[in-house]
Amino acid sequence: MILVGQYDSPVTRRVAVTLHHYGIPFTRDTASIFGDAAHVKAINPLTRVPALILDDGEVLIDSAAIIDHLDEAVGPARALIPPTGYDRRQILQATALAYGCFEKAGVLVYERHFHPAPHVSPVWEARCEGQLAAGLAALEARAGNPWLYGDALTHADVMIACAIGYMNLRLQRAFPPGAYPRLTALATACEALPAFIAARISPDETMPAA
Ligand SMILES: N[C@@H](CCC(=O)N[C@@H](CS)C(=O)NCC(=O)O)C(=O)O
The missing domain is CATH 1.20.1050.10 (Glutathione S-transferase Yfyf (Class Pi); Chain A, domain 2)
Incomplete structure (x- = not known):
């Protein structure tokens, strides 16, 4: 999977920390929301980061929604939050x-x-x-x-x-x-x-x- 965004974005960094903590491998697309706006817009119509491009090409946006997916992937025993x-x-x-x-x-x-x-x-x-x-x-x-x-x-x-x-x-x-x-x-x-x-x-x- 590919994490889109730079780490001076705290929400992108938040996703990166969570990926590392869970031991989920990923590569990075360090496009800038300002300098590479057209590229980011092609991934997320809002021209915002983070976005996470899954291995099958599905694109997830918004750190909370991305982390919800990561929590589901690792399961409740490893998630950084209890299930209920x-x-x-x-x-x-x-x-x-x-x-x-x-x-x-x-x-x-x-x-x-x-x-x-x-x-x-x-x-x-x-x-x-x-x-x-x-x-x-x-x-x-x-x-x-x-x-x-x-x-x-x-x-x-x-x-x-x-x-x-x-x-x-x-x-x-x-x-x-x-x-x-x-x-x-x-x-x-x-x-x-x-x-x-x-x-x-x-x-x-x-x-x-x-
Ligand atoms: N709710 C979003 C907020 C994303 C967000 O605010 N990203 C900033 C970078 S930290 C951004 O892309 N800003 C550019 C803009 O909104 O024009 C999330 O949690 O992912």
Whole structure:
């Protein structure tokens, strides 16, 4: 199978980490959503990553839908989430919070990247920054040591660490040192895992000039 997208996309990286963690072999298409937009659009009409091209040519889009497929492929005993019940709901809720943080961080990055300074909306930025900070605070309050829930990695941890990796790369002001100690510990623990090391963001995965 082929994973389409660069690892500076936290949702692409999230899928890559999950593939590595499950031991599912894959190759990569590192097309850029900006520089190679026509190529990405031919795979996903939304011109977004990640996409996963299965061995028979079927194309899956959206990280949650892709991970749902990977969970099914490895089975409930190995999936990074229980198949039913309270713990599943909690992990999905925390994953949704972390996904929302990534989404708000992305909006903030794009706001300044695509708008010249006079057209950046301080009202919109303040709203997004408030939503992002509240999401991070909610996750910080839930965080265990080092994993969010129990004594094992879950999809929530993977999404949180990938979102933090993105903020460290593109939006340092949203995740200043010392502000979120438990989430920092969680992300550090994640980044030390072989599955994360195998999906490190390479220096050539950059955004094009604004
Ligand atoms: N819900 C989607 C979101 C995908 C997404 O936002 N991808 C970003 C890169 S991190 C993208 O392709 N952005 C380009 C665009 O939306 O124009 C998922 O989880 O896969």
